Amino acid sequence: MQAQDLRLFQAALGLSEPWQVVSVEFDPGGKRLDLRIDFPRGATFCCPECGRSGLKARDTERKTWRHMNFWQHETYLSARVPRVEFPEHKVRLVAVPWRWSVRGSRCCSRR
Numbered sequence: 001m002q003a004q005d006l007r008l009f010q011a012a013l014g015l016s017e018p019w020q021v022v023s024v025e026f027d028p029g030g031k032r033l034d035l036r037i038d039f040p041r042g043a044t045f046c047c048p049e050c051g052r053s054g055l056k057a058r059d060t061e062r063k064t065w066r067h068m069n070f071w072q073h074e075t076y077l078s079a080r081v082p083r084v085e086f087p088e089h090k091v092r093l094v095a096v097p098w099r100w101s102v103r104g105s106r107c108c109s110r111r
Helices: 003-013
Strands: 020-027 032-038 059-070 073-086 090-093 108-110
Touching (some): 003 020
Parallel strands (some): 032 073
Antiparallel strands (some): 073 090
């Protein structure tokens, strides 16, 4: 898939740095769209407990979410979700921005 196509899906999901769509798989027969989201090496994140920024990923966990359909196609998002370590809160998964829509309603569910 071309870079402009990846940017289209990134914009549709409202992703900002460090998150980016890195691959898209489309199965028209199965009516399924799979988007893989990732972040570059060395990216920093905020503590999900207190909001402190600048924390590097300790490690990651692979997660998949069922997103609202794009057109009539079931849509799934998968990503490596970083875990950050902060002394006061121990190790925590960072909050991923695609779990909630702009209006605060749930748009994705864990699969």
